[in-house]
Structure formats: C-alpha cells, structure tokens
Amino acid sequence: MSDKVRVRYAPSPTGYPHVGNIRTALFNWLFARHHGGSFIVRIEDTDVARTVDGAVEAILDGLRWLGIDWDEGPQAGGNFGPYVQSERLNKYKAAAKKLIEQGDAYYCYCPPERLEEMRNEQMKNKQPPGYDRRCRDMPVPEGVLKWMSGMKRVVRFRTPLAGKTTFHDIIRGDVTFENSTVDDFVIIKSDGFPTYHLASIVDDYEMGITHVLRAEEWLSSTPRHLLMYKAMGYKPPEFAHLPMLLGTDRSKLSKRHGSVSIMDYKEQGYLPEAMMNFLSLLGWSLDGKTELMTVKEIIKNFTLGRVNSTGAIFNVEKLDWMNGVYIRDLKVDDFSQRVIPFLERDLPSDVKRPLSLEYVKQIAPLVQERVKKLNEIAELTDFFFTENLEYDPNILVAKKTSRETTGIMLETALKELGELPDFTEEALENILRPMAEKLEVKTGQLFGTLRSATTGREAAPPLFQTMAVLGKERCIKRINEALVVLDKAKDKTVKE
RNA sequence: GGCGCAUUCGUCUAGUGGCCUAGGACACAUCCCUCUCAAGGAUGAGAUCACGGGUUCGAAUCCCGUAUGCGCUACCA
Structure with missing residues (x-):
C-alpha cells in the first residue's frame, strides 16, 4: 500500500451507539492504526427527521470509552472539514448540478404517494420494486413548468440501462451486478438534503478516503456508488464489506436480542479493553488459537486478509468469560478504583458515601476472581457495608x-x-x-x-x-x- | 418476487489441495483442588466440514447445481 491509508467511520446520529456500528468503527480504526494511516470520523446527519439530539456525543463517548481515537473529525478538526454533512450541503448541490448538467441525473416530480402506489402494484404483480423512470426523459420545459407551479422535486441518478458493474471486494472477491437491476435512485431529497449515496461518495472523494470498510448491508448499494464515482470522474476507493453482527437467531443484531448500545455494556461493568478484544474477534482472528490480546497486539496483527465473510453471533457468554479474565488480571488498586462507581451506584442507599478507597481495597481482592462483570460487585459485597443482616x-x-x-x-x-x-x-x-x-x-x-x-x-x-x-x-x-x-x-x- | 452475500462442533473460529481419523476458545459434563462460591488443573462429550454432482492420484479447501440463512430492494443510513 503505497498511498497513505485514510479510512472513515461515518455514523448517522439517529440513536445510541449500536455495538454493530462500533465494531465497524473498531475495524476501521484497527486498519488505520495497523497501516499507520488516518482514522476519520464523519457525521452523516442528512436525515433531518431521524436525527436525535445528543446522539453524536453518545457515539463519540462510545468510541472514547473503548479507546478509539480519531485523527480528524468532530472535536479533532482536520484539513478536510467540515466533518458534519449538514455543513457541507453546498458540495452535494454542486455535485448534483454537475450530474444534471452532464445528463447523469435528472429532476423527478413524482409525489411520494404515487411512488408508494407504484411499489404496491409492482409487489402485487411480483415485479421487482423500483422507480419506473417516469421523469427520466421529461422534456426540460415541462420540468420547469412543474417547478414554477410549486411542485416538489428530487434529483435522481440516471442509471445506465445496460451493462454490468463489477468491483473487487477485498474480503469477498469480485462481485458483479447487472446495471439493469439498479433503479434510478434519489440523490437529492425534496428538502434539499442529499441521500447517503451522494453524500458519501462526494465526501469520501473529497476527504481522500482510500478504503471504505463498512458492514455487509451496504454491499448491494456499492454498484450505485461506483456508477456515481464514474459519472463524477472520481477514482473510487477500495471496498471491503465486513460481516455483520447477528443476534442469537442469526438476524441483524437489534434491541430484541438484548443490549445493543455500547454504553449499556459500560454500565454493566464490562471493561473497555475486554470489550475491544472481544469485538475484534467477531469476524477477525489472529490464528484461531490466540484470543487474549492487548490492543497493541491486535493492531500489529490486524489485516483484512484475516477478516472472514460470515456474519457472527454476538455471544455474550464468551464476552462474560473474557471480561472475567481481564478483571482477574487487574492490579488490586486498579480493580478497586474501577469498582467504586459501581458500589456507589448499587449499594443500598443507607450506606454512607463516598466510600473509603482504603476499605474497598481490603474487600476487592476477596471478590476479584469471583466477578465477571463489575455490576456484580455490590451484590457480592454488600454485607461488608451494611449494618444489619437479613437472612433465612x-x-x-x-x-x-x-x-x-x-x-x-x-x-x-x-x-x-x-x-x-x-x-x-x-x-x-x-x-x-x-x-x-x-x-x-x-x-x-x-x-x-x-x-x-x-x-x-x-x-x-x-x-x-x-x-x-x-x-x-x-x-x-x-x-x-x-x-x-x-x-x-x-x-x-x-x-x- | 428480484439481486447480492454466505454456509466447519450449540456459539466464536483455525483451515487457502496431501500435515485433518478437522485444531483452539466459550458454554456443557465428570474428576481433582477445596471452609462455601469462584478461580485453577485434568479428562470428556460435541462437526458425516449444508446437500448433490464434478475436477484431481488426493477436496473442508477448486468448479457447477440445489437447499437454507442473511442482507438490500425508501425522498433511512
């Protein structure tokens, strides 16, 4: 790899930091650190309706907790900013304008209701759903007339009707799509915001991203992106689609499978270093034997060649075991320090705070090897703190x-x-x-x-x-x- | 329905044509240690490598087909 590696983690601030998402961030970060490249965080807030207040901070907190630092992005700055898409709207508009002018994109005036109806009809007839391209060849004057009369419009990409798009996925090898299966997708929404497709290719290009490592769910939209890179005259980055994190029923990990916010894990008393070690092993392995590794070792050995292509179930039992190993490895002082917030949070309210560190240090070694998660500490040691015992x-x-x-x-x-x-x-x-x-x-x-x-x-x-x-x-x-x-x-x- | 990706013990995985009568780890079982619980140690059970065809002297590994699972199929990302 002669060019300096530049990768990005591009979360959208629509909620809590999902572990699956964080795992993607982790792999990007490991990749950057392994190659001595840059890890960039970019906020993809192009969906105004779904943006949640505080989500950006929560996501950044999740990264920080795990020890993932970023070279460019919010709060870090950098030469390719701004790193928030809602502050880059002019760039997307310019790109869309260029595409329209060269005939690779067009205005579409079809109202959402019509599209909805069209899709239902297609489904009913067992046709592949997709935009029927009604506005694709609309004469310019007609469009202008609609626009003047106040109709809303979006910009769609003019997908080639024939041909194939092939690319080399670093993890999966060559993947080919028939262009005819790609519909004319929206690149600028009626509110003037770009969709992910447009925004990400513009930013990845302008920010000099060399490798796009993202979850497998993006694999099917890669031909869209490639088609746009081509139309824009941009050299595309390399792609690697990471295996997904699955719930116990093998479907995409979600709330119904249990905790999915990385911060839930923090609150349950998982150690960040254990969490990072565990997450790194979901889809990647050193040699099939070595499992307990320091961050340094993981970085040193992390290569995409050792990332596999099968989705991985998030196995909490193994995480628990690993966390226990890390806890037992802690120096007594360290363990005591880490345990205090949990004791203060979970001990009965009549126990006086703040707790004495000296006293906790006496208790800590007695339970250190008995704890798998820090949130078990109060339950295990409350008799050291309370006056009256109640028991059978x-x-x-x-x-x-x-x-x-x-x-x-x-x-x-x-x-x-x-x-x-x-x-x-x-x-x-x-x-x-x-x-x-x-x-x-x-x-x-x-x-x-x-x-x-x-x-x-x-x-x-x-x-x-x-x-x-x-x-x-x-x-x-x-x-x-x-x-x-x-x-x-x-x-x-x-x-x- | 269409397109794409995937398929090795329950789970995470090793394996890139002969070292595989498939290795490691978690979980599980039994035993040892022992004041309980853990931790630790030992042992064990657990995968006809989804299935069916090829290719080859030889296939978990390469090719084709089938099945199954998952993902995408939005003016979400």
Whole structure:
C-alpha cells in the first residue's frame, strides 16, 4: 500500500451507539492504526427527521470509552472539514448540478404517494420494486413548468440501462451486478438534503478516503456508488464489506436480542479493553488459537486478509468469560478504583458515601476472581457495608447438623474469638481449625455456620479473610445476633 | 418476487489441495483442588466440514447445481 491509508467511520446520529456500528468503527480504526494511516470520523446527519439530539456525543463517548481515537473529525478538526454533512450541503448541490448538467441525473416530480402506489402494484404483480423512470426523459420545459407551479422535486441518478458493474471486494472477491437491476435512485431529497449515496461518495472523494470498510448491508448499494464515482470522474476507493453482527437467531443484531448500545455494556461493568478484544474477534482472528490480546497486539496483527465473510453471533457468554479474565488480571488498586462507581451506584442507599478507597481495597481482592462483570460487585459485597443482616435462619445450620450443635459452635466461637487479640486471617485460621476438631464437627460445618452468621449468606469469599476484613467487633456482634435467630431454624440431621 | 452475500462442533473460529481419523476458545459434563462460591488443573462429550454432482492420484479447501440463512430492494443510513 503505497498511498497513505485514510479510512472513515461515518455514523448517522439517529440513536445510541449500536455495538454493530462500533465494531465497524473498531475495524476501521484497527486498519488505520495497523497501516499507520488516518482514522476519520464523519457525521452523516442528512436525515433531518431521524436525527436525535445528543446522539453524536453518545457515539463519540462510545468510541472514547473503548479507546478509539480519531485523527480528524468532530472535536479533532482536520484539513478536510467540515466533518458534519449538514455543513457541507453546498458540495452535494454542486455535485448534483454537475450530474444534471452532464445528463447523469435528472429532476423527478413524482409525489411520494404515487411512488408508494407504484411499489404496491409492482409487489402485487411480483415485479421487482423500483422507480419506473417516469421523469427520466421529461422534456426540460415541462420540468420547469412543474417547478414554477410549486411542485416538489428530487434529483435522481440516471442509471445506465445496460451493462454490468463489477468491483473487487477485498474480503469477498469480485462481485458483479447487472446495471439493469439498479433503479434510478434519489440523490437529492425534496428538502434539499442529499441521500447517503451522494453524500458519501462526494465526501469520501473529497476527504481522500482510500478504503471504505463498512458492514455487509451496504454491499448491494456499492454498484450505485461506483456508477456515481464514474459519472463524477472520481477514482473510487477500495471496498471491503465486513460481516455483520447477528443476534442469537442469526438476524441483524437489534434491541430484541438484548443490549445493543455500547454504553449499556459500560454500565454493566464490562471493561473497555475486554470489550475491544472481544469485538475484534467477531469476524477477525489472529490464528484461531490466540484470543487474549492487548490492543497493541491486535493492531500489529490486524489485516483484512484475516477478516472472514460470515456474519457472527454476538455471544455474550464468551464476552462474560473474557471480561472475567481481564478483571482477574487487574492490579488490586486498579480493580478497586474501577469498582467504586459501581458500589456507589448499587449499594443500598443507607450506606454512607463516598466510600473509603482504603476499605474497598481490603474487600476487592476477596471478590476479584469471583466477578465477571463489575455490576456484580455490590451484590457480592454488600454485607461488608451494611449494618444489619437479613437472612433465612436455616442457613445457620450446616448440613447434617442440629440446631443444638450449631448453637454450641456459635457459643464456642464467640468465646474464643472474643479472646483473640489480633483478628488476622492467620490468627483466625489457627484458632478455628482446631475448634472444629474439638467440637467434633467437620471444618466445612463450622465454617459454613460462621460464614452464614457473619455474612448472612451461604456463598462468600474465604471465611478467615472475610472475617478479618469485617473486624472483630462486627463478627462478634453478628454471631450474637445469629444466636438469637437460631431458634427459628430447623435441624438438618436428616439427610436431605 | 428480484439481486447480492454466505454456509466447519450449540456459539466464536483455525483451515487457502496431501500435515485433518478437522485444531483452539466459550458454554456443557465428570474428576481433582477445596471452609462455601469462584478461580485453577485434568479428562470428556460435541462437526458425516449444508446437500448433490464434478475436477484431481488426493477436496473442508477448486468448479457447477440445489437447499437454507442473511442482507438490500425508501425522498433511512
């Protein structure tokens, strides 16, 4: 590749940043970074009706969250601006004018209702739907008359009636379309805005885009674009149509498949680095074996030759696993920092904020390897923060033990723990293990009972560490409370 | 309906004519470790490479056809 690579991500601000879209952005970015080229963001806001306030910022936030930076575009500037299509209308008008003048485009006065009717008729007769070209050869004076009388008009491209358009897709190889299957599509809408087709080719040309990497859904409109490049006398860029992201039923990923906004994933506690790693593997692979990679490694190895052509189902289970791997890899301090916003968001409201970073740092290592998503943190650790525990008294009585035995275990623990000078993990272990032996119960039974008493749950981090972090005072208090509610529990001497 | 693209374990994928009696990962199962839950380790089950024809000494890999899926078929992108 002798020319410097210039690629773009061209989202339209019609809603939240969709993961499928972001994946396209990611591949463009990886491609640019791999080749030392430029990654450009261009906002395609040519659909006035569908434009949503705040969408641009949301999309940019999504990119930033993942660590995708752009060399040119909104907030970054660049020499090819403006990077917002609604600020480039004159360029599209000029292009349309040129096409009309050289006979490659024409005004069409057909009202939407007629087109609708025409389509219905075509469908009914099992004809391929498409514009019937009624205005294609309208004499100029007639058009002028309609225009003067106030009729609305659009500009359509005059598609060649015969011939073929072939192009080489970097991922799929040669693709050919019969021009006769391409209808006279609209390039300027009646509101004066261009359609995607016109705007994108004008901008891609003027911004010096060398490669267009976009989702497969665009494959069928590529001949339109090529025809326009030709009519405009532009040299077309190279094309690569990326496989789509699919939902579990293999259809285009959408809301009904679950979360589709990249920001939802952020809020659920996926790490951006895990998300990027996972997304990069949807349609691309290094060697079929290496899956966990740093951004650097991904960039270093990312080539279109290793992008496949089959749509990929967005497999959340694998994402969860990968996120867990990344979480476990975090340094305790880092993990603690990242977890605080989630704790502050999800812990019961009576827990005082702001949380102590020092205290969180004590808790964090106990749950780090047990968490797949950061939003699980509050649920897993709330007993470290709340004063009163609420739980089913039955969990105090370990399997195959009686209420009486449980009472004895709690009393004994209470007494010996009370005399323990330093409440460390090691000291606790040294006192609790022999205690089980003395009481002639299994360690699992004793520890289980104490776990329930001190945490209010049956599954928690290792007992000694947990108790050490909770501290002597709180553990004693909770064991006392356990003794009170024990009355309500049932014996479990009979095998369940 | 038309056009286009695709088709390897449930899922993500490796595979570019012989190394494939098809490899890895997630998920799943069993076992080990173990104070619970995880994590970790080991083992296992799971794909007649959509199907049918060719080409070839030899095909998951090349060609043709069929089927299925998906996408497009807007004054949306």
